[in-house]
Amino acid sequence: MEFKHLEVFVKLVENLSFSAAAEELNISQPTVSLHIKQLEEELDTPLFIRSTRELKITEEGTMLYREAKDLLQQRSALIDRFINPNQKVLRLGASTIPTGYILPFILSRFRKDHPNILVQVEEQNSYETIKRISARKVDAGIVGMKSDDENCEFKPIYQDEFVFITPNIPYYRALQQTKPDLKRLAQEPLIVRESGSAVKQNMELILASAHIPAESLHIITTINNIEVIKRLVAQGAGTSFISKIAVDDMIKRGELLAFSLENVPHRYRDLYLVWNKKITPPSYLREFLDCARLYKKPVGNQQPRRERRGLTPHE
DSSP states (O other): OOHHHHHHHHHHHHHOOHHHHHHHHTSOHHHHHHHHHHHHHHHTSOOEEEOSSOEEEOHHHHHHHHHHHHHHHHHHHHHHHHHSTTSOEEEEEEOHHHHHHTHHHHHHHHHHHOTTSEEEEEEOOHHHHHHHHHTTSSSEEEESOOOOOTTEEEEEEEEEEEEEEEESSHHHHHHHHTOOOHHHHTTSEEEEOOTTOHHHHHHHHHHHHTTOOGGGSEEEEEOSOHHHHHHHHHTTSOBEEEEHHHHHHHHHTTSEEEEEOTTOTTSEEEEEEEEETTSOOOHHHHHHHHHHHTOOOOOTTOOOOOOOSOOOTTO
């Protein structure tokens, strides 16, 4: 198995399009197909279900994606360590929503003042990210849940809102007009995140608040990639509970419908800045923590609130 095979596989999972993956990798579409064919033959298992209309990832493909992503990140970190042995490296972990929608804003500001710091970002679910911070495999992170890990300190920096998303088709437009309650929405075919995901944990809390048992759900797909979930729902493959920040653009473009979860417990959750409180952080890590703490949820047209007080390592 070659790293190139895994790189192509990861890009195909994230795009669910041979042509889009080929364009992003700057290779031909037949080359993408060949790499995937060789990988499937070596592993002796199908990784995708192909049809004339869409491309779907198999359960085995989902398992491989998680491991391949982690392996490629470790490879990149190892190469950087040898190529730039004297460069200061800030290692960050983040779950899916913070990686895509919170961290870019924070890093753009941090990089302005620290252009010579090499920033490495690992995307894992919240549970795995907290474990890696506790074990000092990454320096800090942003996650969607707290744990009782004795090594970690958590600070809320953003209030996330959950919505229920569906394809924008006549059936769901009609359903939206009826203002359905949570029990009615929970009858629809669901695409959910994997175990260890804070998004899945919060979805379970939302359903439990309405006394909806997990075994009554019609779960059709489990996957750990938010972008894939959004595309699957837009294509009519199912519905999902998801962070509103992740789908705002698709809702505005009319690609998805969003059902508000008004008056539903756990509609909101905190996203947390987390770091290892058992170590004395270097100055650039303290400065990143200060920068991250400045991020606050915009309200209406307001800009994110900026607090003047700095963050001490054990605050």
